[in-house]
Amino acid sequence: MIDAAKPIAGGMPRAALVLLLIASAAAAQERKSGPTPSPPGAAVYFVDVKNGGTLTPKATIHFGLRKMGVAPAGMDRPNSGHHHLLIDTPMPAADRPIPNDFNHVHFGAGQTEAEIELTPGEHTLQLLLADKDHIPHNPPVASEVIKVRVVSPTAEPVAAGGGGGGAVQQRPSPPGARVYFVQPRNGDVVGRKTLIRFGLTGMGVAPAGFDKANTGHHHLLIDTTLRALDERIPNDFEHLHFGLGQTEALVTLPLGTHSLQLVLADADHVPHKPPVMSNVIRVTVTRTGRKARPRRHHNR
Secondary structure (H helix, E strand, O other): OOOOOOEOOOOOEHHHHHHHHHHHHHHHHHOOOOOOEOOOOOEEEEOOOOOOEEEOOEEEEEEEEEOOEEOOOOOOOOOEEEEEEEEOOOOOOOOOOOOOEOOEEEOOOOOOEEEEEOOOEEEEEEEEEEOOOOOEOEOOOEOOOEEEEEOOOOOOOOOOOOOOOOOOOOOEOOOOOEEEEEEOOOOOEEOOEEEEEEEEEOOEEOOOOOOOOOEEEEEEEEOOOOOOOOOOOOOEOOEEEOOOOOOEEEEEOOOEEEEEEEEEEOOOOOEOEOOOEOOOEEEEEOOOOOOOOOOOOOOO
16 A cells, blocks of 8 residues: 655655646646636637427538637737537637648638538537637637437529529629739749738628628639629628638638639629629649759759
């Protein structure tokens, strides 16, 4: 039997050593969280979706946040972060970047709402805030896990005027309105994290939900084209929304060659009529952000 009061080498009682080891283990466990602190009382929550609620396969979800601000990924601001939606998955590791896949949806542009598509059936949803590097804060700022049931609508709504399914009213764009890339340019070689700047002439920028004539907000299409010009632009990996009115964004792209296109949309994420779209540009992403140097062959 071990005598807890008996000193060990160095004069420390065994009980004190045990307490020290427990405290060290607890401290190590506490350190397994992100490097960015969150303020006391910070909370993230679903605005319009409740536990046990019912959704359609394509639904718009609004994110709420208290005692913190929203900032795009890559932007280092105190007491801020950007949203992530966890779908049918538990909380990821708190000390590493949140994965980016179909179960972990990133809103790195600073979006506070999203149109998501879910298959019919039961699903779990959870919101998780993360810092500029997609790492949860310390302590993590996460919503409760809610369960929702997704059901297909009994009938497709018909647009006013007898238009096709899904069509909505489009706001007019003024003559000469144009959106374009300030950077990068067509043919540029960029790094995986690249700053994209949006240019706009003949119109103003306004956040999503703000209905003002001759204004809109930017959307970035990556390796895709719009399915229809009279429908809301999807919100997924290929269609990035900048609903806060951002005119630039730090975007992470996989290695390889990609096509990029800018589209302006109205308060409801619907392209204007006629559409205000940039030319499609192509960029090549390398690890260094520079062109690969040709290998030199040395004569032996």
